[in-house]
Amino acid sequence: MPSDTWRERFKLARLERGYIQEEIAAILDADGTKISDIETGKQSPAYEDMLKIAHELHISLDALGAPGPFDHRACLLPTWPGKSPKLLEKVEERKRRKAERMRRRGYTGQAGASAA
Numbered sequence: 001m002p003s004d005t006w007r008e009r010f011k012l013a014r015l016e017r018g019y020i021q022e023e024i025a026a027i028l029d030a031d032g033t034k035i036s037d038i039e040t041g042k043q044s045p046a047y048e049d050m051l052k053i054a055h056e057l058h059i060s061l062d063a064l065g066a067p068g069p070f071d072h073r074a075c076l077l078p079t080w081p082g083k084s085p086k087l088l089e090k091v092e093e094r095k096r097r098k099a100e101r102m103r104r105r106g107y108t109g110q111a112g113a114s115a116a
Contacts, residue, residue: 005064007040013064014057017083023087026087050064056084056087
């Protein structure tokens with residue numbers, strides 16, 4: 001189980017890189033609540049998921065779990081190429097599928113309104 005330190009450092013690294021929880025969830029093929037649950041300690045990621053997260057954020061697992069002070073900016077590898085195009089495509093596809101499901105259910109986005 002990742003320590004509180006790992007979870008806090010993961011969240012700092014995620015935010016520093018500009019990722020939202022939904023994007024990290026897409027990497028793991030999970031729903032958005034999984035990342036929130038990981039960050040709050042309600043759920044523990046599998047080791048493979050931790051590796052995927054570290055790879056995408058371009059940070060080592062050692063840096064995330066090491067004892068002592070943590071300078072997240074110093075630990076982020078400078079060769080980070082940015083968010084992968086494949087990830088961005090995956091997130092857009094997830095958004096399209098969600099919008100389609102909501103449309104089929106009659107959700108219009110307006111309070112009290114529905115498609116009759």
